[in-house]
Amino acid sequence: MNPHYATVFFRALFVLAAAGGALAAGYASFPLTYPFLIALILSSAIIPVVDWLDKLTGMPRSVNTVIVLVFFLLILLGAATFLVAEIISGTAYLAKTLPPHISAFMTYCEELFTSRIQPLYHELTVLFNGLETNQQASIVTHIQTLGDTAAKNAGLMLSHLLELVPKWIAFLPNTAAVFIFAMLATFFMTKDWHKLKALLYSILPERVSANAKAVSGELKKAMAGFIKAQAVLILFTMIIVFIGLFLLGIEHAATIAFFIGLVDLLPYLGAGSVFVPWIMYLAIAGQLPQAIGLGVLYIVVLIQRQLTEPKILSKSIGLDPLATLIALFAGFKLFGILGLAAGPALLVFIQAFITTGALKEIWAYITVQSK
Numbered sequence: 001m002n003p004h005y006a007t008v009f010f011r012a013l014f015v016l017a018a019a020g021g022a023l024a025a026g027y028a029s030f031p032l033t034y035p036f037l038i039a040l041i042l043s044s045a046i047i048p049v050v051d052w053l054d055k056l057t058g059m060p061r062s063v064n065t066v067i068v069l070v071f072f073l074l075i076l077l078g079a080a081t082f083l084v085a086e087i088i089s090g091t092a093y094l095a096k097t098l099p100p101h102i103s104a105f106m107t108y109c110e111e112l113f114t115s116r117i118q119p120l121y122h123e124l125t126v127l128f129n130g131l132e133t134n135q136q137a138s139i140v141t142h143i144q145t146l147g148d149t150a151a152k153n154a155g156l157m158l159s160h161l162l163e164l165v166p167k168w169i170a171f172l173p174n175t176a177a178v179f180i181f182a183m184l185a186t187f188f189m190t191k192d193w194h195k196l197k198a199l200l201y202s203i204l205p206e207r208v209s210a211n212a213k214a215v216s217g218e219l220k221k222a223m224a225g226f227i228k229a230q231a232v233l234i235l236f237t238m239i240i241v242f243i244g245l246f247l248l249g250i251e252h253a254a255t256i257a258f259f260i261g262l263v264d265l266l267p268y269l270g271a272g273s274v275f276v277p278w279i280m281y282l283a284i285a286g287q288l289p290q291a292i293g294l295g296v297l298y299i300v301v302l303i304q305r306q307l308t309e310p311k312i313l314s315k316s317i318g319l320d321p322l323a324t325l326i327a328l329f330a331g332f333k334l335f336g337i338l339g340l341a342a343g344p345a346l347l348v349f350i351q352a353f354i355t356t357g358a359l360k361e362i363w364a365y366i367t368v369q370s371k
Contacts, residue, residue, distance in 0.1 A: 004368065011366045035178045039185035044220065046072065046186075047193055065190045069183065089252075104285055207361065214356035222348040229312045234261045236308060237271065237301055244297035248290060264305070271301050323347060 030037075046068050053064040189196065201209040238261035245253035264271045275298040282291035314324045324344060331343020353359040 007368050008366055011368070015362060015366060035181040036185050038178075038182045039189055042072075042182070042186045043189040043193065044223075047190055050190055062187075062191050065187055068190075069187060073183075089255075108284065108286060211356060211358040211361055215352045215358050218352035218355055219348065222352065226344075226348075229315075230265065232312055233305065233309060234264060236304060237261045237264045240301055240304060241271070241297065244293075244300070248293045248297070250290075260301075264301075270305070271298065275301075 046065075049068050050061065050064050053059070053067065054061055057064065201213070204212060238257045241260050242253050242257035245256055250256070260271050260274050263274055275294060279291050279294045279298065282288075282294065310325045310328070324347065327343035327347040329343075331346070334343075350359075353362075
């Protein structure tokens, strides 16, 4: 075998093994490291503000870091307070307006039972009595089997739900611990950011360090563009929903639009997790004009999201619209709901390697080229 081809083969194998090992290690260590990954993302977001305060105030970096973190926590606390206040207000509103709707729904159920189900029951009874004895016994056996299966499944479902209660209770202190560790890690990372970065780049070889800096810069730009794109998409959704609810005469239109805009961030579910149950309830309650109006509004929101998301993402992140659309579809098919985020993220990572020339460096290493 030609020695050059053998070297290319083993170097390509080494690069693939290194990439696969890094992915496997990251996946395996994620349950232990995710608070620090949250801290890394948060620290990357607030570092420009801390650097600006360093130049403006001349105070110690640790003090500026604490100021920015406290400001961030105050914003978070304010948003949580606003959300709780709106939930309380919405609950009071529902307590006032829901009883008449429940009464109307019960009346509808009674009328449905009297006009449809009861006559159907009598017809089935007559039909059943006209069957032979063995046929009646077979039907009774099937009904009993279905009842037993339904009761068993209901018991299993209830058991699973009850098992979730202690897990959710245990989740609360775990969340508090994760939050505390993430905040502490954010403080230390932000305070010593430039020292840590200089230490990392001093350990890495010069060419690897240069490529790492370039790729890191591209990924930061892409992340900022992604956040901007999501903010624009949420704003579009909120505006459209607010206008639609206002025209339909629905109370608390601004609060509902704000909530739906946030829910629209959920992959795959999105605004439908609010609109679909709401429309079904209104249709059952006999409020067909309002149900049709909400249905039209939901279709408008869906169309707006599908048309604008690839274009805004591609413009903000710097990706080709067709490539973004392919990444969204391929990610969803391969990884499900999470793939809608993983597909574009992987595309951004690949583009960062191509744009910065890091991919050429890797290819040059594999093909044994020298500069």
